[in-house]
Amino acid sequence: MAIVTPLKTAAEQALSQQFANVKAELPGTLPVRKLREDAFAGFEAKGLPHRRLESWRYTDLRGLLREAKPLATAARVTPAITARLAALPFDGVRLVLVDGAFTPELSTLEGLPEGVNVQPLTEALVSTREDLARILSGPSIADSDTGLMLNTALMRDGVFVEITEGTELAAPIAIVSLASGEEETAIFHRSVVLAAKGVKATIVEVSESTGPKASQINGAIVFETGDESDVQHLRLVTRQVPETVQVQSLLATIGAHAKFESFALVCKAATLRQQYFVKYAGEHSEIGLRGVNLLGGAEHSDVTLVMDHAVPHGVSRELFKNIIGGEATGVFQGKVIVRPHAQKTDGGMKSNTLLLNDGASMFNKPELEIFADDVVCGHGATVAQMDGEQLFYLMARGLPRPQAEALVLQAFAGEAVEFVADEALRAFVMAEIEAWLSLREASSVVSAV
Amino acid sequence: MAAVQETIDQVKSIDVTEYKYGFVTEIEMDKPAKGLTEDTVRYISARKNEPEWMLEWRLDAFRRWKTMTEPAWSRVQYPPINYQDIYYYAAPKKGADPKSLDEVDPAILETYKKLGIPLREQEILAGVAPENRVAVDAVFDSVSVVTTFKKELAEAGVIFCSISDAIQEHPELVRKYLATVVPVTDNYFATLNCAVFTDGSFVYIPKGVRCPMELSTYFRINEQNTGQFERTLIIADEGSYVSYLEGCTAPKRDENQLHAAVVELIALDNAEIKYSTVQNWYPGDAEGKGGIYNFVTKRGDCRGKNSKISWTQVETGSAITWKYPSCILRGDGSRGEFYSIAVSNGAQQVDSGTKMIHLGKNTTSKIIAKGIAAGKSDSTYRGMVSAHRKATGARNFTNCDSLLIGDQCGAHTIPYIEAKTATAIFEHEATTSKIGEDQLFYCQQRGLSAEDAVALIVNGFVKEVLQQLPMEFAVEAQKLITISLEGSVG
Numbered sequence: 001m002a003i004v005t006p007l008k009t010a011a012e013q014a015l016s017q018q019f020a021n022v023k024a025e026l027p028g029t030l031p032v033r034k035l036r037e038d039a040f041a042g043f044e045a046k047g048l049p050h051r052r053l054e055s056w057r058y059t060d061l062r063g064l065l066r067e068a069k070p071l072a073t074a075a076r077v078t079p080a081i082t083a084r085l086a087a088l089p090f091d092g093v094r095l096v097l098v099d100g101a102f103t104p105e106l107s108t109l110e111g112l113p114e115g116v117n118v119q120p121l122t123e124a125l126v127s128t129r130e131d132l133a134r135i136l137s138g139p140s141i142a143d144s145d146t147g148l149m150l151n152t153a154l155m156r157d158g159v160f161v162e163i164t165e166g167t168e169l170a171a172p173i174a175i176v177s178l179a180s181g182e183e184e185t186a187i188f189h190r191s192v193v194l195a196a197k198g199v200k201a202t203i204v205e206v207s208e209s210t211g212p213k214a215s216q217i218n219g220a221i222v223f224e225t226g227d228e229s230d231v232q233h234l235r236l237v238t239r240q241v242p243e244t245v246q247v248q249s250l251l252a253t254i255g256a257h258a259k260f261e262s263f264a265l266v267c268k269a270a271t272l273r274q275q276y277f278v279k280y281a282g283e284h285s286e287i288g289l290r291g292v293n294l295l296g297g298a299e300h301s302d303v304t305l306v307m308d309h310a311v312p313h314g315v316s317r318e319l320f321k322n323i324i325g326g327e328a329t330g331v332f333q334g335k336v337i338v339r340p341h342a343q344k345t346d347g348g349m350k351s352n353t354l355l356l357n358d359g360a361s362m363f364n365k366p367e368l369e370i371f372a373d374d375v376v377c378g379h380g381a382t383v384a385q386m387d388g389e390q391l392f393y394l395m396a397r398g399l400p401r402p403q404a405e406a407l408v409l410q411a412f413a414g415e416a417v418e419f420v421a422d423e424a425l426r427a428f429v430m431a432e433i434e435a436w437l438s439l440r441e442a443s444s445v446v447s448a449v
Numbered sequence: 450m451a452a453v454q455e456t457i458d459q460v461k462s463i464d465v466t467e468y469k470y471g472f473v474t475e476i477e478m479d480k481p482a483k484g485l486t487e488d489t490v491r492y493i494s495a496r497k498n499e500p501e502w503m504l505e506w507r508l509d510a511f512r513r514w515k516t517m518t519e520p521a522w523s524r525v526q527y528p529p530i531n532y533q534d535i536y537y538y539a540a541p542k543k544g545a546d547p548k549s550l551d552e553v554d555p556a557i558l559e560t561y562k563k564l565g566i567p568l569r570e571q572e573i574l575a576g577v578a579p580e581n582r583v584a585v586d587a588v589f590d591s592v593s594v595v596t597t598f599k600k601e602l603a604e605a606g607v608i609f610c611s612i613s614d615a616i617q618e619h620p621e622l623v624r625k626y627l628a629t630v631v632p633v634t635d636n637y638f639a640t641l642n643c644a645v646f647t648d649g650s651f652v653y654i655p656k657g658v659r660c661p662m663e664l665s666t667y668f669r670i671n672e673q674n675t676g677q678f679e680r681t682l683i684i685a686d687e688g689s690y691v692s693y694l695e696g697c698t699a700p701k702r703d704e705n706q707l708h709a710a711v712v713e714l715i716a717l718d719n720a721e722i723k724y725s726t727v728q729n730w731y732p733g734d735a736e737g738k739g740g741i742y743n744f745v746t747k748r749g750d751c752r753g754k755n756s757k758i759s760w761t762q763v764e765t766g767s768a769i770t771w772k773y774p775s776c777i778l779r780g781d782g783s784r785g786e787f788y789s790i791a792v793s794n795g796a797q798q799v800d801s802g803t804k805m806i807h808l809g810k811n812t813t814s815k816i817i818a819k820g821i822a823a824g825k826s827d828s829t830y831r832g833m834v835s836a837h838r839k840a841t842g843a844r845n846f847t848n849c850d851s852l853l854i855g856d857q858c859g860a861h862t863i864p865y866i867e868a869k870t871a872t873a874i875f876e877h878e879a880t881t882s883k884i885g886e887d888q889l890f891y892c893q894q895r896g897l898s899a900e901d902a903v904a905l906i907v908n909g910f911v912k913e914v915l916q917q918l919p920m921e922f923a924v925e926a927q928k929l930i931t932i933s934l935e936g937s938v939g
Contacts, residue, residue, distance in 0.1 A: 054522070340856055355871035358838065364866035364877070373853035381877040383868040 012047050014068035019153055022071060026156060027125040031133040039152035046146045053146075058331040058363045059273045059302040061147065064245050069216050071154065072099040072185035077106065080210040081178050089428060090204055092171030093118075099180050099215075100187035101157045115167030115199075121190060124160035135192060138222050138251025139279035141306045141337070147247045147275065151188055151220045158191040161203075165196040165226070172202035172234075172422065177219060181211015181241055190220040197226035197255070202422055205235045207248065214243030214270070223252040225260060227282055232421050233262040235291075237269045238432065242297070244270040249277070256282020263420050264291035265429050266301050267436045276305035280314040280342075290319045292413045292429075294436045295328035295360075302331035307349075309342040312372075318349040321416045323409055325356035325440060335367040336377060343372050349379040354386055354412060356440075406437040457823075457854050464794045464824070466735055468766075471701030474560045478590070478672050480539040487511060489537050490644050493591075496538065497613045497647075500620065510633050510643030517637050523800040524829045524861060525769045527705070527742065535707060537645045539590040539672040557589055564698060566667045568595055583694070584609055586666040590675055591647035598662065605661050607691075608653040612680050615651035622653055626684055630713040630750040630777070638709040638771075639746040642678045646711065649679035654689035654720070665694035670730070670741065676707040683713070685720035687753065692723040697766070699731040703739045705768060710745045718753030718780065723761070726774075730766035735824065737796025740768025747774035751783030751812075759786035760803065768797060773831065775804035778812035778840075785814040793826035793858070802832035802863075807843035807873070814844070820851035822858040829860075834875055835867040843873040 008016070019040050028036060048065060049056035075098035085096065085106060095118060096106040102120040112118060124132070142148055159175055175191055193203055205221060225231050237248065246269070254260045264274060276289055293301045307316050322330040332351040353362040366379040386408055394404035413433050420426040461467075481492045490511050494504040519530075541554050561568050568587060584598035586609065593611030602609045608619060615623050633643050650666045670677045685691055699706065708730065714722050724747075733740025743766075749758035760774040776785025787803040799822075805814035814834065822828040828851060836843040851860035866875050892902035 343856075353868070355868060355873075358841075358871050360871055361867070361869045363868075364864070364875075366862075366864060366877070368862040369859070370851070370853065370861065371856070371859045373856050373858070378878070379862070381864070381866050381875070383866065383873060383875040385871045385874075 008047065009062060011062075011065045011068040015150070016044060018068065018071055022154070026154070027122045029126055029128070029132070032125050032136070035133050035136060036153045039149040043146050043149040043153060049146050055145065055304060055333065057365075058329070058333070059300065061247070061273070064271060065216065069184045069186040071156070072101070072187045072215070073156070075099050075101040075103045076180040076182045077103065078180050078182060078210065081180055082106075084178060084208065084210050085176065088174075088176065088206070090172060090174040093173040095159045095161075095173065095175045097158065097175070097177040097189055099185060100177070100189035102159055113167070113169055115164040116169070116173070117162040117164075119160040121155070121158035121160050121192070124192070135194065135222060135224055136190070139253050139277050139308060141279060141308050142249070142251055142277035145249070145275065145277075147218065147273065148220060148249045151190060151218045151247070151249065154188040154218070155190040155220070156188055158189040160192045162194045163196060163199045163201055166198045167196075168200040169202065172204045172425065174204040174206065175221075176206040177208075179209040179211060179215040179217060179244070181209050181213040181215060184213045184215065186216040186218070188218050190222065192222045193224075193231070195223070195225040195229045195231050197228055199226065199229045199231065202232040202234070202425070204425065205233065207235070207237045207246070208239040209241045209244055211241065214241040217244065217246040219247070220249040220251065223250070223254075223260070225252070225254050225258050227255040228257045229255060230259040231261075233260070234420060234422075234425055234429070235262065235264040236432070237264065237266045237272055237274070239268055240270040242270050246271065247273045247275070249275045252276075252278045253281045254278065254285050254287055256284060258282065258285045260285070261288040261419060261421065262290070263416070263429070265432060266291065267294035267432065269299060269301060271300045273302040273304065278306070279308040280311050283311050283313040286315045288317045288419060290317070290416045290419050291321070292416050292433065293320065293322045293324075293330055294413075294433065295322070295324045295330055296326040296440060297328060298326065299328040300331075301329075302333070304331070304333040305335065307334070307336045307347070309336065309338045309345045309347065312341065312343045312345065314342065315346045316348070319416050319419070320351045321413050322351070322353040322362060323356065323413065324353060324360040324362060327359045329360075330362045332363070332381070333365040333367070334379070335369060336379070338370045338372050338375050338377060340371040343374045345372060345375040345377065347375070347377040351381045352412070353383045354409065355383065356385070406434075409437055410434060461823070464735075466795075468701060468731060470564060470698035470729065471731055472563065473700040474556050474671050476554055476556045477542040478539045479542045480536045480672070480675070483536055483674065484533040485535070485537060485645065493538050493645055493647060496540070497616070499616055502624070503616055507644050510640050513634050514637070514640040514644055517634070517640060519637050523771050523831070524827065525771060525798040525800050527769055530707060530742070534674070536672065536675040537678070538647055539675045540592040541589060553595060560589070560669065560671070561587055561667070564667070564669070566696070568597060583663040583665050586611060586650045586664075588648050588666060588668045588679060590670060590672050590677060593648045593650075602661070606655040606658055607660050608651065609664055610651055612646075612649045612651045612682060615682070619651070619653070622684065623651070623682070626682060626713070626715055628713070630715060630748050631711050631746050636746060638744040639711050642680060642709050642711045642746070646678045646680035649681040649710070650683075651681070652683040652691060652693065654685045654691045656686045657688040659689065660691040663692050663694060665696065668695070668697040670699035670706055670708065673702060674704065674706070676709065679710040681710070681712040683722055683724070684715045685717065685722045687718045687720060690721045693725070695724070695726045696729070698729050699741055701731055701739065705733075705740055705742055707742045707744065712745070712747040714749035714758055716749065716751050716753060716756035716758050716783075719755050720753060721757040722749065723759050724749070724774070726762040728762060728764045728766050728770070732766050732795060732797050733768040735795045737768065737825075740797075741766065743767035743770045743772060745772040747772060748777065749775065749785070750777045751780050751785060753780045753783070755782040756780050757784040757786075759788070761788040762790070764789065764791040764799065764801065770797075770799045770801050772801050773803055775806070776814065777806045777808065778814060779808045781809040782811050783809055784812065787816045787818070789818045790821070791819070791828055792821045793828045794824045795826060796824065797826040799827070800829040800831055802830045804833040805835070805845055807834075807836040807840040807845070809840060811842040812840060812844075816845070816847040816849070818849040820849070820860055821854070822851065822860050823854035825857045827859045827861070829863060831863045833865040833867070834877070835865070836870050836873040836875070838869045841870055841872045843870065845875045847877040
């Protein structure tokens with residue numbers, strides 16, 4: 001094979017042009033500007049991620065982004081957006097981004113609980129915080145990702161949430177990001193959640209599109225949690241316009257004796273790549289990354305995660321449940337790294353998939369990279385269709401086929417949903433899953449009884 | 450859990466410093482100048498007296514190879530190989546083209562004797578029951594020295610000879626099947642092999658024949674600065690069966706030597722091929738100096754209905770191993786199996802695994818892989834299981850475990866599991882917790898200590914791989930049997 005240096009695609013050229021045009025007006029102090037410049041230089045050297053890049057093997061962003069849409073510069077609050085916000089169930093603090101821009105008039109900022117500070121990212125980026133560039137960068141395992149580099153270079157807005165030491169929040173904080181779809185635009189947003197020592201909090205992140213037109217969304221959320229904290233994260237990527245192409249990155253650095261639990265529900269998400277870069281900064285912490293992917297039509301969902309056990313005594317669990325129908329494609333790439341001194345690590349990674357019909361595909365790559373000898377690490381991946389015996393059992397008891405299938409699938413997904421700690425949120429997630437299941441048609445293939 | 454003491458001792462007993470086959474045989478060799486040009490390819494072809502089509506085929510491969518670049522995706526590191534600093538052909542001068550064992554250089558015979566490889570048929574006959582006989586093709590550097598039991602095999606219709614002889618005597622079979630499993634440009638090392646391969650074995654089992662004895666090839670690299678490029682082609686015609694063993698060793702030398710082989714297996718309708726390897730190339734010293742680069746392409750094609758190919762390998766040698774014995778499950782109802790134990794010590798690097806490509810309907814495959822890394826070595830399991838859209842009813846079970854001894858080594862698992870049909874059932878697991886509590890309880894209740902109980906259960910599990918080895922090789926692998934995998938990680 002000769003080394004191919006591909007010509008820049010139209011989208012790559014357009015992105016270069018866009019960055020040159022807007023870099024002066026994008027918010028940021030000098031260190032932030034340097035961060036942007038470096039990230040973009042990194043992106044330009046590598047180009048959009050493509051199939052030849054191992055970590056993007058199954059999601060060819062270069063092929064998916066035929067052209068780079070114009071950058072969204074301001075929120076377009078349409079009636080559809082107001083209506084959708086009214087329908088969302090989350091009470092408590094609600095921080096709304098429309099087309100990537102923080103929209104205070106739609107957010108609930110009064111009555112913020114004590115110990116919670118919220119700033120638009122535009123303001124945070126020009127603040128004098130010395131550790132800003134470090135916080136924004138997240139763990140070093142994320143450094144080489146070009147999808148994230150683009151976000152770093154072009155992030156315009158988002159929210160910067162700080163929760164002070166010992167604060168225990170009763171209600172979740174919701175960060176709701178809606179794309180108006182008035183125009184075809186490219187949206188780059190990033191939010192930061194800093195949870196100090198002993199904080200207990202739940203963060204809900206919503207990504208939806210309301211509009212007629214599809215957007216290119218590149219979002220990121222950065223968590224930095226202190227010792228003995230307990231942070232729950234729920235991400236809902238739903239109701240997207242079919243042509244939407246979306247990359248969502250999660251960067252997390254977790255303190256000692258802490259808990260971090262992230263759950264993602266993906267349904268009607270068009271083309272989505274979720275990537276997690278999570279690092280243990282202190283010992284004796286427990287981290288869980290879980291999710292349910294419900295795919296149909298021509299949808300594509302990629303979950304790629306890197307779990308960095310950099311210190312001893314870390315416990316990590318990953319569990320992703322995929323239900324795939326239509327011509328949809330599911331991807332799971334997990335990489336658990338256990339560094340040489342991270343003894344007594346306990347890692348468990350699982351991806352379970354049910355394919356509902358021919359035409360659906362699933363690609364699994366659960367990787368382990370282990371350099372310590374006293375650890376327990378396991379991974380499992382299964383792909384199959386629904387169990388004929390389970391269906392037979394239910395149908396023999398009088399359930400019609402569609403209900404029997406829905407019940408089996410619901411139970412399958414439920415195994416991951418039960419890790420959502422907040423009861424109301426768990427019920428909400430289950431209801432979303434049930435709604436999706438009730439709309440699908442009966443499966444065409446089931447193993448023989 | 451960390452590894453138990455017993456395991457640590459066992460692995461130590463086969464450490465790189467304990468390499469037993471590192472002696473050098475001093476014999477005069479015939480070799481062309483170092484380096485690789487079209488002339489080298491022509492030289493090799495001429496030395497083997499090959500027909501024109503073969504030379505053209507080699508030259509074509511060589512031209513393509515020049516346009517390719519070395520792959521860099523594997524998890525192994527080595528300084529760039531200078532392909533111009535290698536001898537591509539080395540044959541013993543004395544007794545070239547021997548007609549019988551008496552014409553073979555006694556030094557070579559002595560070498561095989563030291564290695565414990567029986568080359569004299571009567572010696573084998575003397576003490577061994579007839580059903581346990583093994584026919585051997587002995588390859589010394591670039592040439593096949595001798596092939597035993599040829600006559601008896603021919604009576605059964607089995608063709609077992611060196612590939613050089615096959616090109617002369619059975620060109621129609623070679624032309625029909627060569628490079629149909631591993632295409633000429635499959636990968637960098639395979640293409641290089643096409644251009645400069647020197648010898649290897651050829652096996653053809655006719656329709657309905659069950660090969661009357663085990664076939665085996667023993668590869669020995671002896672000469673300095675040489676690369677060994679072997680080529681093996683095994684064809685099992687409809688309804689036939691063959692079990693084939695492969696062994697390899699090399700002397701201790703300070704420089705690295707390249708071994709780039711291509712092995713192709715073809716199983717037609719209802720045929721079965723069982724291919725076993727005990728790979729014991731010189732692994733280099735404890736600091737990683739010297740040793741063989743084992744860059745091998747092995748692939749089996751289950752071309753016919755209900756055909757079966759199984760790979761079993763015990764890997765303890767080589768400085769760097771880069772090999773993925775694979776099965777293409779093309780025929781409906783065909784089956785592929787892969788059993789592997791890889792033990793790495795010293796500074797060895799192993800990147801190995803398998804591919805099971807399900808194309809036909811109701812195809813099944815099973816992968817059992819164990820990696821044990823000690824010292825400063827790195828062991829990677831890399832495997833792919835894929836089901837094509839039309840491979841309805843495909844089934845796979847994969848289990849890979851690895852065990853680390855010490856905190857300077859690494860064990861990695863990179864499986865690719867790709868399903869494009871809903872009727873496929875793929876299970877992949879890599880866990881230690883599979884030793885059931887109830888099994889442990891059962892053993893302990895009968896008076897075994899916890900450690901003994903674990904050793905017993907896990908050894909039973911490792912035997913799953915070793916039992917696949919034919920009797921003759923099981924002895925060589927004996928010392929591995931007692932290795933316990935307690936404390937293994939996914």
